[in-house]
Every structure is written in structure tokens, then in C-alpha cells.
Amino acid sequence: MKLTSKGRYAVMALVDLARFDNINPVSLRDISLRQGISLDYLEQIFSKLKKNEIVKSIRGTQGGYVLNKNPNDIKLTNIFNAVDEKVKTVQCKKESKKGCNGKATKCITHNLWDELEIHINTFFENKSLKDLLNNNKETRV
């Protein structure tokens, strides 16, 4: 199971972006400063977000990033997939001698992890960026 700071940063950055992109594109530098995330690291993350068409980039002076979709249509699943944070609890490789016990049958807890995976993914599929925005209105500057 992977759920690390890369995914967390991606979400934080996108919430930040969603708040400020009404008029102008938002530069990574600004996000970096506001959220306390290394600029270089943000670049890696946004490169992936862009490939997955979650954001658009605008080059040149006064450039930056803009959401490519309505916040309501950006689910957390999309974000995590984009930055390679697959919520995978089992890696029972079909071929490998290792994993899933090295046997033909599923390991005895296989079903459990499948269930968990679904449980978590459901959570992420039902949460959009917009939900997070609403959630944070009260703490807004």
C-alpha cells in the first residue's frame, strides 16, 4: 500500500490551485511558498498531473498552471492515479514464485485485501476537489 507525501502534496497543491486560479494561472513558485513544498518536487508532481490532463500549463512570464476540469469532476482517485499512488494492498504476482504464496491458489487473506482496496477506493472516488474546497472555506484567508 502506498499513500505518501507525494499524493498528499498533489492534493494540497491542487486545492491551493483551485482556490486561486479564477483569474490568472497560478505559478508553482506561489504554491511552493504558500504550501511549503519544494519547488523542484512540485515540478515533478505537476508534470504527472499534466500528463493526466488534470491541469493545463501556460508557459512564459505570468504563466503557470490552471485546472483542466471542473473541481467537481476531479476525484481523488484521478489525482492519486496521476502521481502513481496506486492504492494497492496486495501484490500477488501471477507468475512469480513469490507473492501470493508461490502457490496456484490465492493466499488465504487474498479476499480481505481485495475488500479493503475497494473500501478505500470507494472513499476516493466519492471525494472531489470541490468537496475539499467547501471543507476549507472556514479556514480560508
Next chain:
Amino acid sequence: MKLTSKGRYAVMALVDLARFDNINPVSLRDISLRQGISLDYLEQIFSKLKKNEIVKSIRGTQGGYVLNKNPNDIKLTNIFNAVDEKVKTVQCKKESKKGCNGKATKCITHNLWDELEIHINTFFENKSLKDLLNNNKETRV
């Protein structure tokens, strides 16, 4: 977030144990062979399970381990806690300059991770060893 093979092995081993401990204590050697888990690694894991009173040990020849509770009373939460697999999605250290943004306020996604944590823990709290046993009856040898 941590959810790795140590927790997975712990659950696998306990399910195995629960199946065979009706009459005699079960040796780690047997579990190791059946589940394909290194004996030395199992010993580490069972040491923790014992400290947390999930299993009892019986020394000497023909010794081994036995469940210390009814399978119905052993929740997955207990198991994961025992082997230090805390399901923690946020580590916003209160003091540290890093974490939670280095600021006094919660980071903008703080609530989200709290929710997720609850979501996952609920899942684990509602699943007992007994559930897993039932779940595997069909594939039983």
C-alpha cells in the same frame, strides 16, 4: 501510511493458526512451511503478537502457539497495532518545523486524511479473525 507485508503475514499466520489450533499448539515451523513465510521473520512477528496477548506460547517439544482469545474477539485492528502497522495517513508533528506545513494551522487537507483514517480503521475494527475463517472455508483443504 503503512500497510506492508508484516501486517499481511501476521494476518495470514493467525488465520493459519486459528485453523489448526483446536487440539495441539501449532509450531511456527509448520506455519512457516504452510504459508511460505521465513521462520525467523515469523518469530519476530509472533513475539509482538504475544506481547499484545493475541497468542500464547507453549514451550518445549510439541510446543508452539495458541490463540489467546476467541477468533471472534480478535479484530484486525488488534493485529495491526500489535505488529506496529499503525494506519496513519497524517503525521503532522505538532512541534516540528516540517509536517503540517510548518504553520500553526492545520494543512488544508488535514481533515481529509483524518476522515480517511477513520474510514480505514472502521473497516479493520469490524473485521475479526473469525470473519476470515468463514471466508476461507470453501478453499479449505
Next chain:
DNA sequence: CTAAACTTGACCATTTTAGTCAGGTATGTA
């Protein structure tokens, strides 16, 4: 034409993971 901002890819220190290894200690059975 130049500074701001995006873009790419290589690199790396630290931490975690998933064990191994070596040496015990306890105890049932012959």
C-alpha cells in the same frame, strides 16, 4: 532579448522494509 516560468532527466541521502544470522533459554520426552 531576456526574465519568468515551465520541462526533463539524472542523481542521491535517508529511511523503511523484509528479512537473515547468531546466539541464546525453556521444557517435554525418552
Next chain:
DNA sequence: TACATACCTGACTAAAATGGTCAAGTTTAG
């Protein structure tokens, strides 16, 4: 009482993942 079996403990470590940094660009507004 010997001894094999099985528990018990702690140190150690190779490999992978994490969380970045660094360097060298390209693009475009002004």
C-alpha cells in the same frame, strides 16, 4: 539427565522506496 524441539532476543543488512536536489534546458510575454 540428555537432547531435540521450539520459543526468544537482538544485532545486522541488502534492496527498495521516499523525498527530495541539481543541472540544463525550452518557451514565450513583455
